[in-house]
Amino acid sequence: MACVIEKINEIIAPENLVYAKSPLTNDDIMHYCPGCSHGVVQRLIAEVIEEMGIQEQSIGVTPVGCSVFAYKYIDIDWQEAAHGRAPAVATAIKRLMPEKMVFSYQGDGDLAAIGTAETLHAVNRGENIVMLFINNAIYGMTGGQMAPTTLVGQVTSTTPFGRNVDINGYPLKITDLIAQLPGAAYVTRQSVHTAAAVRRAKKAIRKAFEIQRLNCGTAFVEIVATCSSGWKLSPVESNKWMEENMFPHYPLGDLKDSKRADSGLYRIKSK
């Protein structure tokens, strides 16, 4: 045993460090429930901003929902928006300060219910912002009510017998709608449930920020996420439930990757 401890102490040296949280991730203990996807995504945003060296330029817009306090966790500038209005606030910030890197961060209740108008019109105008969309198919913050994205048959506190299409309509694939809009330069759907998925999601977030540099339209990243408290499952069970039930309806991968966006020729906005 003593020999094992000695060995561990030898390994734990600064020159052997392969991963530590980004210095942009504040030391505050996050208020999220254990296992919540919001924490993983916010860690990735901090890493991307650090790696791109854009800490001073970045402005995030937080929603209403569990991620309302995201501004406490990443050491950049933030603006809180009213429920659903993050894309409108991000539009104003980016238009007034085009040199800034502006992103909105929203849950599905915020982005796809009360904020549907702001979401669709911001993308349709091709606002040069990054929009991050955390789809956990439920209203997490308010106690697990049905969201527009809730799956058919999914039990929530307002659909105790499961979502019934005759009464509640169909789960809204808002990311698929967004991909149809000419203002969208890059639209992708990712998840953060395994290490490989986390690495892909980070690449997608990085790409979205790079696209903002090209000034060629909206970059939209959906993360299919878990809400173990709302779903009433453990975090590990939630990941399994998400794979089995969410992924068939919300398949992962790029929905749109405008080639012209890469060349920067798609639409150059005058400053």
Next chain:
Amino acid sequence: MAKVSGAVVVDIEKCKGCSLCVEACPTLTLMLNRSVNNRGYHFCYMQIPENCNGCANCSAVCPDSCISVYRLRIVH
């Protein structure tokens, strides 16, 4: 032949015992501790430290940024 060996350091007070790292670890290194931190969570720890290869899968899935990973390359 190069043998890679790793270790993780867990920020015990930040850990909420969600168990996602235990599930993500390919070498069955991690486990939740029987004792709890000051906030009452069973924090994760290296139950079998010899197993760790420093792959950083655990830190990738951690929602609370509690895990730092170290990797040593032993050349024989």
